[in-house]
Amino acid sequence: MTQTVHAPQWPEDFRDRLTAPLPDFRELLSAAWHGGFRPDIGDADQIPVLRGGGLPRVETGQTAVTWVGHSTFVVQVGGLTVLTDPVWSRRIPGTRQRLTPPGVAWSDLPKIDAVVISHNHYDHLDAPTIRRLPRHTPMLVPARLGPWFTRRGFRQVHELDWWDSTKIGDVRFDFVPAHHWSRRTIWDTCKTLWGGWVIGESVYFAGDTAYGERLTQIGERYPGLDLALMPVGAYEPNWFMKTSHVNPAEAVQGFLDVGASRMATMHWGTFLLSGEELLAPIISTRAAWSALGLPRESLWDLAVGESRTFTP
Template sequence: MTQIIRAPKRPGSYRDRLTYAPSGLREAISIAWHSVFPPDLHEAARIPVARGGLPPVAAGETAVTWVGHATYLIRTGGLAILTDPVWSRRIPGVRARLTPPGIAWEDLPPVDAVVISHDHYDHLDWPTVRRLPRGTPMLVPAGLGRWFTGRGFTEVIELDWWESATVGGVSFEFVPAHHWSRRGLFDFCKTLWGGWVIDGSVYFAGDTGYGERLAQIGDRHPGLDLALMPIGAYQPPWAMEPAHVNPPQAVRAFLDVGARRMATMHWGTFVLSGEPLLRPLEWTREQWAAHGLPRERLWDLAVGESRSFTS
C-alpha cells in the first residue's frame, strides 16, 4: 500500500525557490559548445567500467549500482529503485554517451519505484521511461505529475519539498536542491527540482549547486548512511557553478548532509561541460584526502560497480 504525506499544493511557478539568477541560457550555450568542441575524448577509454552483473543482496542490506550519469539502481527493503533513469545512447543537444550503461536493461530486476529529481533531459529521459511498465510507481517533483499521467503512468506520486511517501514499506522524502527546471521554451521553473532521501538512509542529490539547503537536509535526516553526490558538469564556472557543485563543493555538501559515505555520480557519461573527462574523479579524491576523510568511505564507483552496506 502506498501512503503519502502531503503539504498544501502550490500553484504554477516555482521561481521563488531559486537561490540565484538562473544560468539556463548560459548553461545551454556551454553544453552546446562543448558538445561540438569537447575536452580530450581520448580520456574516455580511461573512465572505469566494470559491468560484472548484480551481486545478491542479503536481508537488511542496501546495495547501490552506478548505471551512469545520475542513474543508480538502489536495492533496499526488498525494492529495486531507479534514480533518474537514462539508458539512451544520446540525449538532445549532447554527444553520444562516453560509457555504456552499467547494467543492460534486460538484466535489471523488476523495478519497484523510480525517483526523478527534475525535468532536464539528462535526468528525465522519455526513451528510457517509456520502457517501464505503466503501473511502476513514479515519484516526481511538484508540477511534473501531469507529464507522467499524460503518458499513461497510473501510480504517480507528486511531492513538494519535505513531503514524503511510502512505497512497499520504503519511505521516500523529496528534499530541496539549488537548481532550476525547464524542458521546453515556455515552462521555465513550472515544475520543482530537488533530491530524495530514501528509507531515511540514502540521499540522492540529483543536480544541485552548493548552498544552505544541504545542511537543512542533514539537520532533518541525521545519520544518513550514503550520499549519492554529483561531481561533474562544473566548467566553466560562469555557466555551471550556480546549479552544479564542483568536487570541493561536493565534498563540503557531503559533510553538510552528514552522511557516513559518499558515492560519486554525474560524470563520465555525457559531455556537458569543459573540464577534462577524468578531472572530476581526480579532484574529488584529492579533496577527500585534503579533508582527512577515511578512504573507504568514498565510493568512487566504476560504471556498473556495486557496493553494499548494512545500517
Template sequence: MWTGGFRARVADADRIPVLRSGLEPIGPQDTALTWVGHASFLLRTGGAAVLVDPVWSERIPGVPRRITPPGVAFGELPPIDAVLITHNHYDHLDAPTVLRLPRATPVLVPAGVGRWFRRRGFTEVVEFDWGDSAEIAGLTVDFTPAQHWSRRGPLDTCRSLWGSWMITGPQHRLYHAGDTGYGPHLAEIGRRFPGIDVAMVPIGAYAPSWFMRPVHMDPAEAVQAVRDLGAARAASMHWGTFVLTREPVTEPLLWLRKAWQDSGRDPGELWDLAVGESRVLPALGGADGSGERAVRGADPA
C-alpha cells in the first residue's frame, strides 16, 4: 500500500519547479537565500555563509528517496562559516551530509544534540536552549522556540531540544522556522525580534491534518505565521523533496499561493522558491531600489 500511495503522490513530481543554475556572486553587504531543498538553506549574509539543516543525501531513513535533486551541488558551496541545526530528525540532521564538512566548522545545535557532533569529530560545537544567543562570523544568532519534537532512535524521544533560528546580520534579519506547528510562539518571536526581512516557513507534511497539525503547519497556517512574525517576506520550504505525508506533492505550493493571495499580501513579498533558486536582498540603500532580485525557475501548471 505504501508503494502505491507513494507513486500516486509523486505522479506530478516533474511539475515541482527546479532551478540549478549555480550561485550568483553577491556584494559583501548583500543577503542571499538559496533553497537547497526540504528545510536546507544556504544563507549568505554580512559576508558569511551559513548552512541550515543541510541534507544532500538521496535517501534518509524511513522514507522513499528524494524526488528532486539538491538545488546546489555540494562542491559548489562557498566555505561555510557556521551550520545551524533545528532538531535531530533525519530530514534535518543528515549524517552523510554533515560528515562532508570540515570538522572545524562551527556547529550550532539544540541542547542535547552536541554529543552527536562531538562523537563524529567536530571541535566547535555550541548547544543552545531557547533564548540563547551567540555571535559568529559577524552575525548574531538566536535560538527561538518551535512547536515540534525530537527523536533519533527508539529510546531518545524528546531527549534533545528542537527550535528555530534567528540570524541577524549588519543589513538584514532572517528567520528559519525549522519544523513547527502553528502557535502563539510565532507572535512572541515577532515581538522579540522586530524587522524580520525574510521568514523561511514550512508549508508541507500536513496531511492528515488531525494527526500532523500539532507539529507541522499547512500553507494557510504558514501565511498566518508570517503575519504573526511581522516578517516582510516569506520563503517557502519543507515540501517537494521528501514524501513524508499524504498530500499531493505540488499541493503545498499551489495552496500557499492561493492563501497568500487571499490574505491580501503583496505577491512580491512571497518567495515561492524553486529548488535551487536564490533570492537576493541588496544592501540597504541599494541603487536599484527594488529591495530584492531573483532568478526564477519553471512553475507547476
C-alpha cells in the first residue's frame, strides 16, 4: 500500500527556498573547467573498489546499505530494496566517464521497491538509468518533478514537499530540506524542488547540500537517526561550491547536527565535478573525524561496492 500525506499544490518555482545566490555564468564556466577538463586523474586507481561483493543477506529487523558510487546506494530496509539517486551510466553530461565502475552490477539487483530522487541535476537524476527501471516502480521525487517521470511512462510517482511523507509497504519516506537548488536546462531554474530523504525513520540521505541550519532542523524532527549518508566531495573551488556542497569538515559537522549514530561517505570517487584532488575528500573526512575524537567504527568510509549492515 502506498500513501501520500496530501495532494500537491506547488508554487510556480522554489526560488524563495534558496539560502544563497545561484551561480552566475562566470562561476559556471569556472566550475566546468575544474570539473569537466581537469586533467589529473592519476590517483583514480587508488579509489577503493570492492569487486564482486554483491548485496548482503539481510535478516529481519536489519538495515543494509551498499555504495554503488557517487550518491547511489542500495538501501535494504523493512523488507524493501530502495535506490537513492541511481546512476549506472558510464558518464553524465559535461563530465568525463566515471572513474570507478558501479559497485553493483545492474543485473545483480533484485526487484526495486522504490527509488528516491533528491533533485534534478544530471549527476543525481540520470535518464539512461531511469529508463532501465520497470514503469510500475514507485518513484519518490521532489515537488514539481513528477511530470518528468510520468512523461516516461512511470505510473506510481509521488511528489513531496519538504516535511511531507509517504509510505511504501511498512516503510515511511520523508522528504527533508537541503541547502541547494535545481536546474536541468536553461529554462527551468528552481522550477522543481530539491532536498534529502529520511528512509524508514532511520537512514538520512542528504542528496546534495551546503552547510546550514536545515541540518539541525532535520535532527530536531527526526531524533535517533541510525545512519547519515553524507556527501564529502565536490567542494573546490570553495568560492563557488560552498553555497551548494559541504566540504568534508562541514559534512562531519552536518552529521553531528542531524544526530545520527553513524556516517557513511558518498559523492566522491565517481565523477570529476570539482577541483580538489581525487582522494582529498576521503582523506579530509577522516582527518576531520579524528580531530573531533569521534569513534572510528562510526565512520563508514565505504569502498565502491562495499556494504554495511546494522540493527536499528
